[in-house]
Amino acid sequence: MSTTIMVGYFAGFLTTLSFLPQVVKTWKSKSASDLSLGMFSVFSVGVLCWLSYGVLLQEPPIIFWNTITLVLVLSILVMKLRFDS
Amino acid sequence: MSTTIMVGYFAGFLTTLSFLPQVVKTWKSKSASDLSLGMFSVFSVGVLCWLSYGVLLQEPPIIFWNTITLVLVLSILVMKLRFDS
Known part of the structure; x- marks a missing residue:
């Protein structure tokens, strides 16, 4: 595996797991008032686009990382909506 | 430009601008206590890796979007460290 591909995999690992x-x-904390609803909403749609991009390219690593990221980001979004109200 | 590339560009636009x-x-708000220091620290290192990946691949869009994302995420991180103390 080339250095470039390894750096790409590692980058995906970090940005997903973060x-x-x-x-x-x-x-x-059950508290999310400092989180921006705009950020997490737009980011979710963006990750959904990355996922579509991965499906179109048939690239398993892009599909894999973005699916996990989407689950994590959507769970933050759901908590934001629940805890803020 | 193919649909796939357009979806990729749009995905980068959304995840950066978010x-x-x-x-x-x-x-x-001058308040960042609900933001996870871990998330923004690990995400910054991850984006730096994406930037290195873009430089290694010599792909201008990856370099472009990740440079902007890095500036935005680092500014959130600096505010987190300043406003929390």
């Missing part, structure tokens, strides 16, 4: 501490923090 | 409302919100 949402996990936010999920845990928001779940524990 | 950080802008969070920057504005955090700047206005």
Whole structure:
């Protein structure tokens, strides 16, 4: 595997997994008022587009990472909507 | 330009620009306690890896979007560190 591809895989691993501490923090604190609804809404649609891009390209790593990211980001979004109201 | 490439460009546009409302919100409220330091730290390193991946591939769109994302995410991180202390 080339260095470039390894850097790409590692980048995807980091940007996907980075949402996990936010999920845990928001779940524990039951507080999400400092989170921007705009950011997480637009980001969700963006990740859905990355997923479509991966499906169109038939690239399993893009499909894999973006599916996990989408689940994590949507769970933050759901908590934001629940805890803010 | 193929549909696939257009979807890719649009996906990058959305996931990059999504950080802008969070920057504005955090700047206005001067409050970042609900944001996960872990998320924004790991995400920054991840975006730096995507940027390196773009440089290695010599792909201008990957370099372009990830440079803007890095600036936005680092500004959120700096505000988090300043406003929390």
